[in-house]
Amino acid sequence: MKYLFVNYPKCSTCAKAKKWLEENGVDFDLRHIVENNPTKEELKKWITLSGQPIKKFFNTSGI
Helix, strand or coil, rough: CEEHHHHHHHHHHHHHHHHHHCCCCEEEEEEEECCCCCCCCHHHHHHHHHCHHHHHHHCCCCC
């Protein structure tokens, strides 16, 4: 199975996650979030599938 990894390259957490995926042989496509934002439909699908509150999908502690 190939996963979609939506990231921001300047983010240290994203860099650590990408490194972990690579080291563990996880097959993924990389998407730069600024250049290719998730669509409304993608966000709705991901939030529904996750079972998590919508707040978990957004950085609400930063500026």
